[in-house]
Amino acid sequence: MDNNFKLYSNIFHLSEFHFDKFFPLLKTRLIEKSGYFLRQGDRCQYFAFVKSGTLRSFHINDKGADISYNFHFSGQPFTEYESLLSNKECTLNIQAVEDSELFLLHKDDLKNLYSVDSYWLSYGREMKEMLYLESRKRIEDLLYFDPETRYTNLLKKSPHIFRFIPQKYIASYLGITPQSLSRIRKRISKS
Amino acid sequence: MDNNFKLYSNIFHLSEFHFDKFFPLLKTRLIEKSGYFLRQGDRCQYFAFVKSGTLRSFHINDKGADISYNFHFSGQPFTEYESLLSNKECTLNIQAVEDSELFLLHKDDLKNLYSVDSYWLSYGREMKEMLYLESRKRIEDLLYFDPETRYTNLLKKSPHIFRFIPQKYIASYLGITPQSLSRIRKRISKS
DNA sequence: CGTACCATTGATCAGGTTCAATGCTCGTGG
DNA sequence: CCACGAGCATTGAACCTGATCAATGGTACG
Numbered sequence: 001m002d003n004n005f006k007l008y009s010n011i012f013h014l015s016e017f018h019f020d021k022f023f024p025l026l027k028t029r030l031i032e033k034s035g036y037f038l039r040q041g042d043r044c045q046y047f048a049f050v051k052s053g054t055l056r057s058f059h060i061n062d063k064g065a066d067i068s069y070n071f072h073f074s075g076q077p078f079t080e081y082e083s084l085l086s087n088k089e090c091t092l093n094i095q096a097v098e099d100s101e102l103f104l105l106h107k108d109d110l111k112n113l114y115s116v117d118s119y120w121l122s123y124g125r126e127m128k129e130m131l132y133l134e135s136r137k138r139i140e141d142l143l144y145f146d147p148e149t150r151y152t153n154l155l156k157k158s159p160h161i162f163r164f165i166p167q168k169y170i171a172s173y174l175g176i177t178p179q180s181l182s183r184i185r186k187r188i189s190k191s
Numbered sequence: 192m193d194n195n196f197k198l199y200s201n202i203f204h205l206s207e208f209h210f211d212k213f214f215p216l217l218k219t220r221l222i223e224k225s226g227y228f229l230r231q232g233d234r235c236q237y238f239a240f241v242k243s244g245t246l247r248s249f250h251i252n253d254k255g256a257d258i259s260y261n262f263h264f265s266g267q268p269f270t271e272y273e274s275l276l277s278n279k280e281c282t283l284n285i286q287a288v289e290d291s292e293l294f295l296l297h298k299d300d301l302k303n304l305y306s307v308d309s310y311w312l313s314y315g316r317e318m319k320e321m322l323y324l325e326s327r328k329r330i331e332d333l334l335y336f337d338p339e340t341r342y343t344n345l346l347k348k349s350p351h352i353f354r355f356i357p358q359k360y361i362a363s364y365l366g367i368t369p370q371s372l373s374r375i376r377k378r379i380s381k382s
Numbered sequence: 383c384g385t386a387c388c389a390t391t392g393a394t395c396a397g398g399t400t401c402a403a404t405g406c407t408c409g410t411g412g
Numbered sequence: 413c414c415a416c417g418a419g420c421a422t423t424g425a426a427c428c429t430g431a432t433c434a435a436t437g438g439t440a441c442g
Contacts, residue, residue: 061335069334082327085320091331118309125312128319129276135326136273140282142333143260143366144252147430167389175334180430182390338398358421371398373422 011049011075011103018119025113026103031055037094037102044083044090046104050074053100054164057092058172068173071097071161077127097165147176148184202240202266202294209310216304217294222246228285228293235274235281237295241265244291245355248283249363259364262288262356268318288356338367339375 005019014022028051031037038044040060055072057080069092072078083090084107113120141150151174154161161170171181196210205213219242222228229235231251246263248271260283263269274281275298304311332341342365345352352361362372 059331059335067334069331081320082324085324114313118312121309121312121316122305125316125319128316128323129272132319132323132326133273133276135323135330138330139326139333140250140260142330143258143363144250166387172334177431178389179391179432183430186390357419359419368399369421370400370423374398377422 008051008103011051011077014123018123021117022105022113025109026105029102029104031096031100031102033096033098035096037096038080038090039093040091041089042083043087044080045107047077047079047084047107047110048105049077049103051101051103054097055094055100056097056165056169057094058169059092066169066172068169071165071169071173073160073164081131097169142175147174147180148187150174151181151184152188199242199294202242202268205314209314212308213296213304216300217296220293220295222287222291222293224287224289226287228287229271229281230284231282232280233274234278235271236298238268238270238275238298238301239296240268240294242292242294245288246285246291247288247356247360248285249360250283257360257363259360262352262360262364264351264355272322288360333366338365338371339378341365342372342375343379 004023005016008023009019012019012022026049029037031053037048037055038057050072052074054074055078057069057072057078059067059069061067070078072094078094080090080092080094082088110120110124114124141153145153154170154174167181168178171178174181176184195214196207199214200210203210203213217240220228222244228239228246241263243265245265246269248260248263248269250258250260252258261269263285269285271281271283271285273279301311301315305315332344336344345361345365358372359369362369365372367375
């Protein structure tokens with residue numbers, strides 16, 4: 001257990017005391033490449049942390065287009081909040097880009113934590129704040145910049161994405177087609 | 192005080208007990224039409240609720256373009272979180288579209304509440320969750336739909352915006368120019 | 383070696399942008 | 413009370429960028 005604390009401190013950012021309450025609640029799940037953690041229309045029961053691997057959440061719109069909403073890398077927390085919080089059918093698919101291993105926290109266990117110790121309320125609030133600020137940045141990126149600048153912004157902020165994620169998935173994350181992304185890259189490499 | 196509780200219950204959504212702790216911490220501020228609550232580069236000290244009126248938050252980008260980030264109507268909470276949470280210089284201007292009155296909660300008072308009673312941690316967490324879910328919808332809207340659909344979505348979701356906000360401000364909120372919005376409206380009115 | 387999938391490239395198209403001119407409306411001052 | 417001006421919406425024309433459709437090229441994996 002002590003071992004685990006050190007091993008996973010970079011994922012959970014908890015004190016040892018709180019880690020010991022937290023960790024036993026987690027299940028692990030293995031998802032093979034191309035396997036799904038969640039599909040559009042499911043209801044999401046778990047809060048998840050990526051132990052290893054990479055996942056992609058994406059939406060299939062009414063025209064059948066596959067649009068990346070986000071990517072989830074080793075060490076990052078994620079879930080389908082809309083569904084988790086309001087028990088609605090979720091609008092996202094979450095799929096493993098490569099073999100991945102997850103830590104799962106059931107939403108009932110999360111609620112329990114909230115009621116047991118206000119520490120977890122702070123933890124939850126801070127996590128929501130982080131998520132909110134990230135979303136805000138994404139909105140600003142989409143609103144304030146043109147496709148080419150969005151690409152260079154992403155390249156600067158998250159170069160690792162380009163090592164693991166096929167370009168066509170990155171394109172829709174940027175709000176453009178794979179062809180346009182290819183042309184933007186070409187344009188930039190010349191300048 | 193009891194009077195205030197009833198009067199403002201639709202803004203704060205608090206029990207009377209908690210309202211009585213909360214309300215005395217608030218200051219009110221009047222902002223005349225075109226006056227600023229905040230300017231790009233300021234540091235934000237307050238969490239705010241719109242008592243009456245309407246405000247608009249917007250960003251001036253490096254090309255000098257005015258881009259609406261959001262609108263804030265009577266009864267809604269808002270702030271510049273990035274600045275409030277991390278004490279960074281804020282990237283948004285927040286300006287009164289019409290004469291407006293605000294309730295202000297100082298961030299130190301908010302922190303105090305958090306430490307005094309875990310009820311406020313839940314309150315804070317839930318507010319962040321709401322904000323996060325709203326941001327998520329906004330991202331999805333920008334990613335999944337073309338400008339025309341974004342316009343009709345907005346018309347469906349928030350028709351009141353069109354009663355109070357000049358079209359040119361709505362255009363940049365949708366990520367397009369005023370001219371394009373005008374043409375989209377024309378196109379739609381014909382079909 | 384062959385297949386499947388992805389990136390690239392070319393040609394054409396559509397829609398949003400830009401620049402410029404005109405119209406409209408509301409608020410202000412003569 | 414009317415006339416004017418400011419600011420915004422609309423419209424037109426030319427342009428440009430990204431989308432689409434289609435073909436080719438490259439690469440990894442069975």
